[in-house]
Amino acid sequence: MVEQPQHKAITRRRLQRMAAVLARRQPDIAIALEDVHDPHNVSAVLRSCDATGVADVHLVYDAEEPPELSRGVSAGTNRWLRTTQHANIEECYRAVRDQGRTVFATTLSSDALDLYDVDLTEPCALVFGNESRGLSEQAVEAADASIRIPMLGMAESLNISVACAVILFEAMRQRRLAGYFEAPRFDEQRMRSTLARWLERDERDPTLARKAEFDPQEFPLVWPRTQPRPDVAGDDSG
């Protein structure tokens, strides 16, 4: 994507899309990555978070350097997410537990809970480890439980971005059945502050729009849905 100068006004359509996405964001599910170092993996993980309504990403880089997540103001899925970096796994777990979440370490261990037996509609944090080493012992031990993706083949592991997608889309499937995407779950304050941050980072200029057709600060964040499904279809480019 070519970086464009910020001289186009944001459109009502794009603002509506942001509001629609915000209305599906889930405050009670988060992921944490421990020393996941490949930027392609991190980028794919962030994309899965965005797609499944997960807004909060916690990062721990103990043994590895953090990858470069943003390649300019407008690029990267991370602008749609809230990422928090922690010095170590204890600090990370403290942060996610403060919000009442159960911490699930993802492992390959046959002792772990089967993903499809876990209720992911409950407040939870899903923790993923480094590409080759997996999660540290410490991260597994300090978690509330371990979960694994059942695998029925000869190969014994999945790429981290694939594993994360399988788990997050299963959470989304369960949460759709539970009706979690039918009404906003962020409170209005978080919706407003998130929208403000998104507008700030967007390639379209909200200040131009503010002076013209409508004021994004006053933009209604919930409006009647015409679609029977909680998917956000259609054009994002407007």
Next chain:
Amino acid sequence: MVEQPQHKAITRRRLQRMAAVLARRQPDIAIALEDVHDPHNVSAVLRSCDATGVADVHLVYDAEEPPELSRGVSAGTNRWLRTTQHANIEECYRAVRDQGRTVFATTLSSDALDLYDVDLTEPCALVFGNESRGLSEQAVEAADASIRIPMLGMAESLNISVACAVILFEAMRQRRLAGYFEAPRFDEQRMRSTLARWLERDERDPTLARKAEFDPQEFPLVWPRTQPRPDVAGDDSG
């Protein structure tokens, strides 16, 4: 992985593992890739197939060169799969329809069926397109239906390997609920011929084992299961 000379005999344990995996292979689900060119993507896709019991992979390279799938006798997940290359999409669809499968094109279109509304326990083939162009118009039009993964975020597409994993693990979830992994679904002929091919490609030498403890050709392909779950846990290295 370092290529090893074939001088170690295959163990009973490894043969048991192969038989366990074979007992979970699904004869009535396949995937097709149209011009997916990145070897990392193809490799991740094959890994998801193996993990979810999908044995048949159809490849169409019309606009792109086929990627190099095997890096030596013992490397690569493709040794556990049956890959068939086709000259064009019609030939590919003819091949999968001969086996009575419904052909689902995977797209981003909002007109497509929602993945989670589709019954993937029925015989089906899932078709995935090129990384940047997606499926050709022809491939979409000649399919029986289109399906899409619901996405609730700002980003509008998923990496092909992520999309494929999300769909195949959903198929596996449905098929586990339907009991499809509780008894072998390949007929004995296909189990025997597949096992023979796997042994041929394995880094462990079955001919040494044949002379010794047991004869792989006579190895029982179904045996009592002690695990309550159809997962194959444990060590693959034996």
